[in-house]
Amino acid sequence: MRALSSLRPRRVRAMAAAAAAAAAAGGGAGPGGGRGPVLTPGTMNPAVRRVEYAVRGPIVTRALQLEQDLRQGVPKPFTEVIKANIGDAQAMGQKPITFLRQVTSLCLYPELLTHPSIPEDAKDRARRLLAACAGQSVGSYSASPGVELVRRDVAQFLQRRDGVRAEPQDVFLATGASDAIVSILKLLVSGAGPSRTGVLVPVPQYPLYSAAIAELSAIQLSYFLDEERCWALALPELRRALAEGRRHCCPRVLCIINPGNPTGQVQSRQCIEDVIKFAFEEKLFLMADEVYQDNVYAEGSTFHSFKKVLFEMGPPYSEMVELASFHSVSKGFMGECGFRSGFVEVVNMDPEVKQQLAKLVSVRLCPPVPGQILLDAVVAPPQPGEPSYELFMAEKQEVLSALAHKAQLTQEIFNRVPGIHCNPVQGAMYSFPRIDLPPRALAAAEAQGQAPDMFFCMKLLEETGICVVPGSGFGQREGTFHFRMTILPPTEKLQVLLEKLSSFYTKFVKEYS
């Protein structure tokens, strides 16, 4: 229990009253006697305490405070806080794709099916989806792994993508890809002490992985991506991380993020093949986070799904290597983060384990149905000749080509600045530049008990209103410093942002040199 002096006066009074009440009741040392709170930082679940999630960490809390200050008229050296910390396209002004929203709103309010301005193909989709919902309503629970029809449409989408058979029963819809990733990790974690499950994750990594691993009390085994080779995944490094992990735990899972988050690299087909062989040889379960599969910008870069490569490799790989691949409506050209909709396809999963997965997801009843509807419109988009086709394609292309342009722009502007080193943004939605920080900045950070890149990012936020996430929140090689910044703001705004950030960096370096 905490010392009384650290409690609010009201609570102290209450405790005194309680003690008096207990004494009066003749209980004296009864259990209610010296009653403090049940749940305190000291008594709470230590696994939850260990969880960290930088993308929404202290820097974002500060950004929200600054926004509130601005609203209340507190003078600041900027007029707007720009949250480039998170891959949230529509928050940055990206317009929703019309067809997706038409289909979904029709399903929510079917009276609109008579609305003349909504095209017939959107109405047909809505009717088909409503017919697949219990009671023809999105207000009903769906089956726990998702509406059967949507699972079928997802399987067909995967089949078109990979040229490999996909089964609806292998597709589990989820409350965003994050939810699916955590469900698969939950299945995989077991053991205690040296038999505890080890999970290989790239570093830098998207911190959902480290957070979920901490919460599940599994062991994170970091393999470092090679910044000098555009954040490539190098087999020897994977081997090193595995060998080291085997000394103290039981490595069973290999997570890959492709295209990379926060690092933006797109893996080559050869590299994927190497990783699959490695997983086969070392008996690892593969988790492939492929939520940025539509977001590939660089000349010569192509997205290869792990499943496609796995099946092209043939037996024994295609029949033995266990794979879970994740996708989402939050990224791509859709950017529909708020709907919380994604899915996992499991490949070569033991049938009984698949039943256990089905049972596990049933406890939460079902993924949000509006998100499932929207996902269906994504995986079964309008076809040539249908009334919505032209607009759909135009909107999609506009988003993707703007992103490609912004990826290029980001890298160019950053690399003009001495001390900033930015790999090409081949894919995804982020740049993750390395920044040289002078020794006096490191000392100043240490004096404040902050990681040097957190120190830099906080100063950046306070002086410019630009909110980016320190590299330390994703992991990085010791002695290097980075930040993650989305490429999502509208082009003109992004340009201003990049220039502002660059000159702030230059000033910062001068100040601490």
Place this chain on the structure above:
Amino acid sequence: MRALSSLRPRRVRAMAAAAAAAAAAGGGAGPGGGRGPVLTPGTMNPAVRRVEYAVRGPIVTRALQLEQDLRQGVPKPFTEVIKANIGDAQAMGQKPITFLRQVTSLCLYPELLTHPSIPEDAKDRARRLLAACAGQSVGSYSASPGVELVRRDVAQFLQRRDGVRAEPQDVFLATGASDAIVSILKLLVSGAGPSRTGVLVPVPQYPLYSAAIAELSAIQLSYFLDEERCWALALPELRRALAEGRRHCCPRVLCIINPGNPTGQVQSRQCIEDVIKFAFEEKLFLMADEVYQDNVYAEGSTFHSFKKVLFEMGPPYSEMVELASFHSVSKGFMGECGFRSGFVEVVNMDPEVKQQLAKLVSVRLCPPVPGQILLDAVVAPPQPGEPSYELFMAEKQEVLSALAHKAQLTQEIFNRVPGIHCNPVQGAMYSFPRIDLPPRALAAAEAQGQAPDMFFCMKLLEETGICVVPGSGFGQREGTFHFRMTILPPTEKLQVLLEKLSSFYTKFVKEYS
């Protein structure tokens, strides 16, 4: 590893090929050599294996198969499977409340703001909510505990309900109440062996609790509700369960479901006061599942929120007892299960723990925004004088009075049957009748390795198409048997259903006597 004979032939071939490949590579005993699957029933997370969730268990799987059989023309002794296993109002034909869907669909597709047939107050709400979303879009992530405006509206709703101050910062929106319940339990679970957290849950209980407790490796401490006194919660039984729990774990949490699920009782104000005193004295954190707060039917029964009673009791209780209260849009008169939207209000929670909760929920980014929008329309309904008011009230009243009628009907019909004993359905959406089963039925069930009530429910399903959940899935006193059936089907259908079920029971008893 499993014996080869139990594997699919394809996999056996693949394994042989793999072994040959490994041998050819000169590896022989290399790690890929005798490669079986990484993830098997034997190697998976044992905590997940222990999870059970009867509401979507084997009986529902069988019901889905039967539905498929019917669609494919397989002859059955019935023409329709009626899923009375789950509280899913709209699946049973309940119509969505117009205002809720109008506001939500407007937010999804703001082009409809010019639609002349949608009332102005719904449009005003939509504009106000869109202005509160980042980028004015429901496709953006919200803050992790929910859209700030919605949290404020929820707090005002709670304040109106209880006459007690409620703070938006104490309200955490979630992906349904289930999600919020699991988050709070996660905070509370800690320790190992005899210091492991014990969680007091009512029996019969809604199996989310047992499932979450199993997954988190906490200890379930069952207190039995008193069937003879209409499933009342009796303090001596609570004391017994606590004392017994203290012998082998560290009881810290007391879960209450009021109105009861699956038992339908509504707690008296006195009983709530007693429970609060008990929690104070015994230093327990209170979790009050109040998702059926709108579903109270019986004469003389009233819903009292734990928070209201807590504050009426005054200090030390109102300042010391930690409470988390849960609510949802899935039940009540809304029945919007598919949206997965609910919330928790935390009372007297340690401020630092509250920050930890905020961090924990941030890892999943945010609850689905369409569900948050719909929740807002629920907690801030149309007011007298507004264009939507009359229709809203009429629709709400229609649902609630039909439910009250069906609650009465259910109890009446069941209690006419010798051997069926049905307590009054005072609230919630279920009847939970006790059924006497003859010794020969028990023997027949045992011969099939089934719980006797599972045996009964399976036979019922196979012969009548009626799907209800065996009492063993919720827990019950040994030697007693029950089932849970929703009261949600439309009145005429429900009447037929109750009569069918009753005559099946009579026939079943005759058959096994």
